[in-house]
Amino acid sequence: MKRMLAIVLGVLAAAVLSGCGGGNEGQPQPRVLAQRTVQAAAAVDYHEVVQQLYVAYFGRPADTGGLANFSAQMAALGAPVGIQDLDFAYTNNVSVRALIDSFGNSEESAALYSGDNDVFVTAIYANVLNRVPDAEGKAFWLSALNSGGLTRARASFTIMAAALVNSSAQGLLDAQLVRNRIAVARAFTNALDSQAEVDAYSGNAAAATVRAMLAGVTASSDPNAYAGIIDSLIVQLQAAAVPSFDTVRSVVQARCLACHAGISAPLGVRLDSDSGIRNRAADIHLQVVVLRAMPLGNQTGMTDAERDIIRRWFEGGAP
Numbered sequence: 001m002k003r004m005l006a007i008v009l010g011v012l013a014a015a016v017l018s019g020c021g022g023g024n025e026g027q028p029q030p031r032v033l034a035q036r037t038v039q040a041a042a043a044v045d046y047h048e049v050v051q052q053l054y055v056a057y058f059g060r061p062a063d064t065g066g067l068a069n070f071s072a073q074m075a076a077l078g079a080p081v082g083i084q085d086l087d088f089a090y091t092n093n094v095s096v097r098a099l100i101d102s103f104g105n106s107e108e109s110a111a112l113y114s115g116d117n118d119v120f121v122t123a124i125y126a127n128v129l130n131r132v133p134d135a136e137g138k139a140f141w142l143s144a145l146n147s148g149g150l151t152r153a154r155a156s157f158t159i160m161a162a163a164l165v166n167s168s169a170q171g172l173l174d175a176q177l178v179r180n181r182i183a184v185a186r187a188f189t190n191a192l193d194s195q196a197e198v199d200a201y202s203g204n205a206a207a208a209t210v211r212a213m214l215a216g217v218t219a220s221s222d223p224n225a226y227a228g229i230i231d232s233l234i235v236q237l238q239a240a241a242v243p244s245f246d247t248v249r250s251v252v253q254a255r256c257l258a259c260h261a262g263i264s265a266p267l268g269v270r271l272d273s274d275s276g277i278r279n280r281a282a283d284i285h286l287q288v289v290v291l292r293a294m295p296l297g298n299q300t301g302m303t304d305a306e307r308d309i310i311r312r313w314f315e316g317g318a319p
């Protein structure tokens with residue numbers, strides 16, 4: 001019901017705003033209405049546009065923490081909910097601009113889109129629209145960038161927003177591709193439903209793996225067909241992920257403390273504190289993974305999966 005109201009108010013505000021030329025400074029009435037609207041929008045209402053930001057700037061789905069944080073920030077700012085309005089707000093709302101700039105100026109985005117404006121536009125077309133730019137489109141965006149009317153930080157979001165309302169034959173295909181990728185991105189983030197899965201989708205390697213999956217989604221893909229692909233990708237990410245210290249501590253507690261706690265611990269090897277574990281990361285790895293000598297006689301029934309947790313943790317720098 002609350003969401004319903006937000007949507008209705010949103011439509012109303014959009015109508016009023018467009019009636020007055022887009023909510024210019026010095027138009028107090030529509031601005032007040034817009035303010036009310038945005039306060040009614042909940043963080044969850046921004047999930048779609050946050051996915052659009054991630055796909056536009058990073059070519060990958062939002063991670064769980066980022067989705068929650070950016071959605072909450074936008075709700076707090078009272079940012080417009082839809083991609084067109086949010087992109088427009090870049091021009092007249094300092095906070096929205098700062099937020100979009102934080103995507104556009106990030107290292108991850110710079111790695112995807114580098115080079116002069118020509119190379120830059122070509123890279124955005126490749127990532128966002130999965131194609132080489134047509135001459136007309138390229139000239140249009142290049143002139144916007146070269147004239148300074150469009151900042152590089154805003155560009156990929158604006159190009160995505162424009163694709164979604166372009167009614168030419170190519171535009172319809174572009175829009176379908178963007179929608180399909182957003183749908184798969186949404187499904188991917190939703191599928192991260194345990195802490196271990198959430199943790200597994202972090203870091204550059206995981207980002208690259210998932211970006212490659214999303215790059216395979218085209219205008220003719222069926223997003224629903226990606227459920228199985230997403231599930232196995234998450235399994236793959238978990239297998240490659242560096243386990244958190246919490247995970248390692250719980251393995252040590254279950255498999256080692258029967259002997260390695262207290263003053264009578266063998267050889268003084270005490271693993272009953274975090275520092276005790278951290279300081280002996282190399283020894284633990286040696287005994288558990290390389291020699292498989294510990295747990296002694298495997299009296300505590302350590303599994304191979306648990307040995308693998310120790311291995312990935314150690315190889316990942318024992319965080």
Ligand code: HEC
Pocket residue numbers: 252255256257258259260266267269280283284287288294295296299300302
């Ligand atoms: C059933 C008891 C027992 C369990 C369980 C056990 N250990 Fe040990 N651990 C020992 C004993 C006894 C020694 C001393 C072996 C020796 O004197 O050669 C030892 C020695 C060690 C050493 C020192 C090895 C050296 O030679 O410097 C490390 C490191 C170690 N254990 C790690 C672990 C880890 C990690 C676990 C859990 C995955 C574990 N142990 C589980 C009994 C155990």
